[in-house]
Amino acid sequence: xxxxxxxxRTACLAAATASVTDVALxxxxxxxxxxxxxxxxDLTACVGCRSCEAACxxxxxxxxxxxxxxxxxxxxxERRRPSPESLTVVNEYKSLNDESRPTYVKVxxxxxxxxxxxxxxxxxxxxxxxxxxxxWDGDKCIGCRYCMVACxxxxxxxxYDTALKPDIVKCDFCVHRTSAGRVPACVEICPVEALTYGRxxxxxxxxxxxxxxxxxxxxxxxxxxxxxxxxxxLYLANADFKEFQFPDLKRDPMPxxxxxxxxxxxxxxxxxxxxxxxxxxxxxxxxxxxxxxxxMAE
Amino acid sequence: xxTLAAPGPLTKKFITPGIIVLILLAFNGLAFVLARLLLGxxxxxxxxxxxxxxxxxxxDVAAGVALAAGGFTSAALGHVMHRExxxxxxxxxxxxxxxxxxxxxxxxxxxxxxxxxxxxxLIMWNGSSPxxxxxxxxxxxxxxxxxxxxxxxxxxxxxxxxxxxxxSHLTKPLESLLRTLDRTLAKTxxxxxxxxxxxxxxxxxSLGTLMIIAGPKMHPLWQTPILPLLFLLSAVSVGFPMVIxxxxxxxxxxxxxxxxxxLSKLGTMVAPLLGIxxxxxxxxxxxxxxxxxxxxxxxxxVMFVLExxxxxxxxLRMFLSRSxxxxxxxxxxxxxxxxxxxxLNRINSFIVAYTPPYSFTAYFPSIGEISVTIGFVSLLILxxxxxxxxxxxxSVQQKHVTPSTKYSIRGxxx
Numbered sequence: 001x002x003x004x005x006x007x008x009r010t011a012c013l014a015a016a017t018a019s020v021t022d023v024a025l026x027x028x029x030x031x032x033x034x035x036x037x038x039x040x041x042d043l044t045a046c047v048g049c050r051s052c053e054a055a056c057x058x059x060x061x062x063x064x065x066x067x068x069x070x071x072x073x074x075x076x077x078e079r080r081r082p083s084p085e086s087l088t089v090v091n092e093y094k095s096l097n098d099e100s101r102p103t104y105v106k107v108x109x110x111x112x113x114x115x116x117x118x119x120x121x122x123x124x125x126x127x128x129x130x131x132x133x134x135x136w137d138g139d140k141c142i143g144c145r146y147c148m149v150a151c152x153x154x155x156x157x158x159x160y161d162t163a164l165k166p167d168i169v170k171c172d173f174c175v176h177r178t179s180a181g182r183v184p185a186c187v188e189i190c191p192v193e194a195l196t197y198g199r200x201x202x203x204x205x206x207x208x209x210x211x212x213x214x215x216x217x218x219x220x221x222x223x224x225x226x227x228x229x230x231x232x233x234l235y236l237a238n239a240d241f242k243e244f245q246f247p248d249l250k251r252d253p254m255p256x257x258x259x260x261x262x263x264x265x266x267x268x269x270x271x272x273x274x275x276x277x278x279x280x281x282x283x284x285x286x287x288x289x290x291x292x293x294x295x296m297a298e
Numbered sequence: 299x300x301t302l303a304a305p306g307p308l309t310k311k312f313i314t315p316g317i318i319v320l321i322l323l324a325f326n327g328l329a330f331v332l333a334r335l336l337l338g339x340x341x342x343x344x345x346x347x348x349x350x351x352x353x354x355x356x357x358d359v360a361a362g363v364a365l366a367a368g369g370f371t372s373a374a375l376g377h378v379m380h381r382e383x384x385x386x387x388x389x390x391x392x393x394x395x396x397x398x399x400x401x402x403x404x405x406x407x408x409x410x411x412x413x414x415x416x417x418x419x420l421i422m423w424n425g426s427s428p429x430x431x432x433x434x435x436x437x438x439x440x441x442x443x444x445x446x447x448x449x450x451x452x453x454x455x456x457x458x459x460x461x462x463x464x465x466s467h468l469t470k471p472l473e474s475l476l477r478t479l480d481r482t483l484a485k486t487x488x489x490x491x492x493x494x495x496x497x498x499x500x501x502x503x504s505l506g507t508l509m510i511i512a513g514p515k516m517h518p519l520w521q522t523p524i525l526p527l528l529f530l531l532s533a534v535s536v537g538f539p540m541v542i543x544x545x546x547x548x549x550x551x552x553x554x555x556x557x558x559x560x561l562s563k564l565g566t567m568v569a570p571l572l573g574i575x576x577x578x579x580x581x582x583x584x585x586x587x588x589x590x591x592x593x594x595x596x597x598x599x600v601m602f603v604l605e606x607x608x609x610x611x612x613x614l615r616m617f618l619s620r621s622x623x624x625x626x627x628x629x630x631x632x633x634x635x636x637x638x639x640x641x642l643n644r645i646n647s648f649i650v651a652y653t654p655p656y657s658f659t660a661y662f663p664s665i666g667e668i669s670v671t672i673g674f675v676s677l678l679i680l681x682x683x684x685x686x687x688x689x690x691x692x693s694v695q696q697k698h699v700t701p702s703t704k705y706s707i708r709g710x711x712x
Contacts, residue, residue: 143411
């Protein structure tokens with residue numbers, strides 16, 4: 001028969017074991033490095049040559065088909081999304097006023113400052129590097145696809161047709177190149193300098209100056225400066241970004257609400273342990289009452 | 299006086315025409331599981347980069363966990379509140395929860411791309427991820443459920459170990475092992491019971507937290523910061539209806555008299571729980587002014603109304619009626635509606651509400667996905683039927699026999 005002391009002793013033991021294992025702090029509590037890099041993408045400059053698509057494929061050893069060749073200037077009517085075979089795609093948006101001057105929009109991972117995918121990943125396989133890139137670790141990933149659910153830009157792609165070791169595939173900001181002092185493949189190839197690689201804070205200055213100097217050419221909005229807490233990739237355009245299907249996002253980082261809930265529930269394990277003690281106390285009291293009732297009955 | 303009978307193994311035969319149908323459905327599901335393992339997720343499912351989660355996560359995992367809530371709610375009632383009059387339902391509820399979580403785990407294994415890495419969260423932690431918390435809690439809780447089931451195993455085999463042939467000299471050590479296990483469990487079981495309840499409240503609510511990070515990708519009718527609270531409240535209110543549903547089905551299937559005295563009393567507890575859930579659900583809708591989305595007949599608005607009216611309002615009214623709570627049919631219909639409501643809520647939260655910004659084709663589960671889900675449910679029912687035949691789980695009320703000793707759960711705090 002377990003005595004009250006036994007109960008207390010074992011309960012304390014359980015409490016002690018639980019409290020030594022602390023939980024890591026969440027992604028949105030980390031402050032991004034001031035020196036993080038980014039890319040400024042000027043949609044008013046892009047001519048839609050798709051050299052960046054081809055360069056990216058070549059650099060990452062991805063298969064090329066006739067549709068992805070830089071020489072192919074035809075755009076399919078259905079807009080494309082990044083896939084396991086293409087980390088970046090360029091889509092065409094015809095203007096309602098002037099059909100002869102379409103806008104071309106390059107799509108790839110935005111490399112958020114507070115990535116939802118990093119916060120969501122069950123095993124911490126996705127991480128934001130200090131230099132800017134949000135990268136995926138294939139040794140950890142279990143393929144649960146929660147990053148895809150979390151991403152507000154709908155970027156991560158999954159190899160659904162691979163049976164044994166499917167990957168999560170997305171733009172890696174060419175970390176293998178940038179860590180060796182080179183610029184990303186897409187930036188390097190761009191013939192019209194629609195893409196500028198540099199320190200993010202400097203890019204914002206450049207973008208502001210462009211808007212200031214050419215108010216007719218640019219809409220006064222740097223997409224990515226504040227969206228979802230800020231992204232490493234920044235965009236300038238001549239029209240509202242909604243016309244180019246950019247998601248309309250608030251300034252708060254995506255993981256904010258979730259992380260406050262998670263950290264509230266697990267504040268040093270106090271709430272779960274309090275519930276545990278409360279239930280234990282309740283169990284003990286009802287037991288005592290029951291015993292008292294039985295004695296009375298006898 | 300005490301009229302409770304001790305649970306014992308049931309003697310009814312296993313194979314019936316219904317069982318043969320279940321076996322066929324199970325094999326059909328397993329064939330698609332095999333195809334998924336050999337050819338990949340894309341070959342069997344309609345999942346895509348637009349819709350990364352579908353039927354398996356929405357129903358097998360999310361709804362599966364919610365519908366296994368009978369385990370922790372009845373444990374709280376029977377063991378924490380020491381309501382011994384409810385002990386007859388604790389074991390069936392425990393078995394359902396144990397099997398439920400086993401199949402939730404299996405569903406997770408086949409849904410994740412790299413199933414052989416399913417253990418990674420044990421050593422690779424990400425405290426900010428609600429999925430990590432759900433994963434850990436489900437793994438630990440499943441273990442706790444197996445531990446809670448162990449006393450039933452020792453009860454079944456203690457004093458009955460008779461090994462033959464060369465194994466005969468193992469009889470004695472095995473017997474003493476069972477006895478030691480039984481004694482240890484009796485002293486420590488209250489720890490596991492409380493842990494089970496705490497773990498359940500944690501992951502039942504965190505399943506709701508999962509979809510919050512999807513932000514604007516989730517329809518405003520369901521996207522709310524109190525989603526974890528709503529998930530917990532709905533899980534708590536579906537616990538007893540699930541126990542009632544399952545007890546009535548089992549009684550019918552095994553030709554036993556339904557335990558209406560217990561089930562009616564359980565039924566009276568459902569209305570207040572459903573009422574609290576409904577109050578939060580409607581209050582949330584009023585505060586966030588999401589009722590504006592109900593003015594247009596879209597898939598989302600229709601599904602939301604179905605979920606709330608059919609799954610909460612109607613059964614709430616039914617459970618408030620005395621005549622419904624006293625009749626087996628009334629109880630069965632009301633409980634089924636609550637279960638349907640929670641099932642719809644999980645499908646809505648994970649599938650219907652999910653509207654990706656770039657969607658090319660709408661998601662509807664493939665034949666393979668549906669087959670696997672039905673196959674797993676069939677396997678669960680088969681396992682339940684097999685286990686109640688082997689282990690003392692269901693209490694049979696015998697005529698003219700008054701049990702001399704009161705049945706008490708081994709290991710509850712003495």
